[in-house]
Amino acid sequence: MKNKEILLGPLSKNNPVIVQVLGICSALAVTSKLEPSIVMAISVIAVVALANVVISLLRNTIPNSIRIIVQLVVVAALVIIVDQVLKAFAYDVSKQLSVFVGLIITNCIVMGRLEAFALSHGPWESFLDGVGNGLGYGLILVIVGFFRELLGSGTLLGFQVIPQAFYELGYMNNGLMILPPMALIVVACIIWVHRSYNKDLQEK
Amino acid sequence: MESLNLFIKSIFIDNMIFAYFLGMCSYLAVSKTVKTSMGLGIAVTFVLTLTVPINYLLENYVLKPGALSWLGESFADVDLSFLSLIFFIAVVASIVQLVEMVVEKYSPSLYASLGIFLPLIAVNCAILGGSLFMQQRSFDSVGTATVFGLGSGIRWLLAIVGIAAIREKLAYSNVPAPLKGIGITFIITGLMGIAFMSFLGIKL
Numbered sequence: 001m002k003n004k005e006i007l008l009g010p011l012s013k014n015n016p017v018i019v020q021v022l023g024i025c026s027a028l029a030v031t032s033k034l035e036p037s038i039v040m041a042i043s044v045i046a047v048v049a050l051a052n053v054v055i056s057l058l059r060n061t062i063p064n065s066i067r068i069i070v071q072l073v074v075v076a077a078l079v080i081i082v083d084q085v086l087k088a089f090a091y092d093v094s095k096q097l098s099v100f101v102g103l104i105i106t107n108c109i110v111m112g113r114l115e116a117f118a119l120s121h122g123p124w125e126s127f128l129d130g131v132g133n134g135l136g137y138g139l140i141l142v143i144v145g146f147f148r149e150l151l152g153s154g155t156l157l158g159f160q161v162i163p164q165a166f167y168e169l170g171y172m173n174n175g176l177m178i179l180p181p182m183a184l185i186v187v188a189c190i191i192w193v194h195r196s197y198n199k200d201l202q203e204k
Numbered sequence: 205m206e207s208l209n210l211f212i213k214s215i216f217i218d219n220m221i222f223a224y225f226l227g228m229c230s231y232l233a234v235s236k237t238v239k240t241s242m243g244l245g246i247a248v249t250f251v252l253t254l255t256v257p258i259n260y261l262l263e264n265y266v267l268k269p270g271a272l273s274w275l276g277e278s279f280a281d282v283d284l285s286f287l288s289l290i291f292f293i294a295v296v297a298s299i300v301q302l303v304e305m306v307v308e309k310y311s312p313s314l315y316a317s318l319g320i321f322l323p324l325i326a327v328n329c330a331i332l333g334g335s336l337f338m339q340q341r342s343f344d345s346v347g348t349a350t351v352f353g354l355g356s357g358i359r360w361l362l363a364i365v366g367i368a369a370i371r372e373k374l375a376y377s378n379v380p381a382p383l384k385g386i387g388i389t390f391i392i393t394g395l396m397g398i399a400f401m402s403f404l405g406i407k408l
Contacts, residue, residue, distance in 0.1 A: 106329045
């Protein structure tokens with residue numbers, strides 16, 4: 001029961017992006033299309049889960065004063081692996097993600113989970129927590145990517161979704177959705193919907 | 205002249221915070237009052253101005269393919285570029301440590317008001333992002349890299365002070381309950397982003 005909570009809590013009630021407001025930078029920048037959003041989500045899940053396990057295994061041996069550096073090194077090593085794997089197997093997407101793969105190192109979700117969870121829990125719980133938070137982050141990324149690609153270019157994963165007949169009737173793609181600032185506004189709408197259902201999260 | 209152009213360009217045109225959302229986490233969390241955000245902005249500018257040139261030197265004399273050739277013939281084909289993430293983050297972390305000590309000594313009140321966010325500059329994506337963009341754009345001298353770092357810092361400062369000023373006024377306005385706090389901040393940041401996009405047409 002407790003493990004289930006650790007895994008599923010971050011999906012809604014404790015979502016890292018829309019409730020704790022962590023890891024916003026990459027969540028917004030890569031979401032103009034659905035495909036890079038999914039790849040980014042998978043990379044972050046892998047990094048958070050593995051970093052959580054490693055730090056959790058090391059937690060009794062790391063001196064408190066240098067823990068930030070140790071965490072950064074662990075995360076940086078994992079991110080380099082992810083970066084190299086992406087370059088080898090998904091070169092086009094890794095070009096689209098450009099610097100944002102490297103920036104997973106400074107994604108606050110990773111550091112936040114290491115500080116708040118992995119340093120005080122066992123490896124298995126930390127793994128679940130990492131996967132859960134990665135999924136919560138990925139969920140928002142995929143929702144934002146879905147709407148921005150659908151409304152902005154009329155496609156999903158590169159396939160045309162909105163039928164040609166619509167365009168002939170005068171429907172136009174909303175070019176604004178492709179621009180970076182719209183990502184913020186889409187996330188704000190998600191927050192709006194989410195908080196109208198979860199009244200206890202509303203700020204005074 | 206060249207560097208002046210780059211300076212203005214990096215402040216207004218390729219705006220890192222609105223176009224790439226770098227440094228969003230601390231941007232959203234610290235922007236409650238103008239005074240603290242000013243302090244954080246200056247700290248970020250300072251760190252960026254130092255780290256970008258240092259990382260530029262590292263990149264060109266240690267990491268780039270063939271960069272080690274000054275050590276002798278046999279080093280000419282060594283390629284250490286896969287290590288760049290670890291090198292960059294180590295430089296950033298140590299400079300941040302330095303800034304933290306200086307601020308603590310000379311301005312304890314600023315130190316107290318920045319709180320946890322001073323050490324968190326190390327994981328502020330704007331800093332690492334500055335270095336990664338520097339690497340991507342391959343500037344031709346240390347001077348240009350410094351100008352780019354300074355410009356990026358100033359634009360981050362402008363953005364955070366701007367949003368803080370708006371949020372101070374926002375406290376008196378009647379926002380729908382689910383949007384209060386973080387939601388409305390997202391929307392305003394999006395609108396500011398759209399406003400800053402009007403600089404995009406300027407050719408320098």
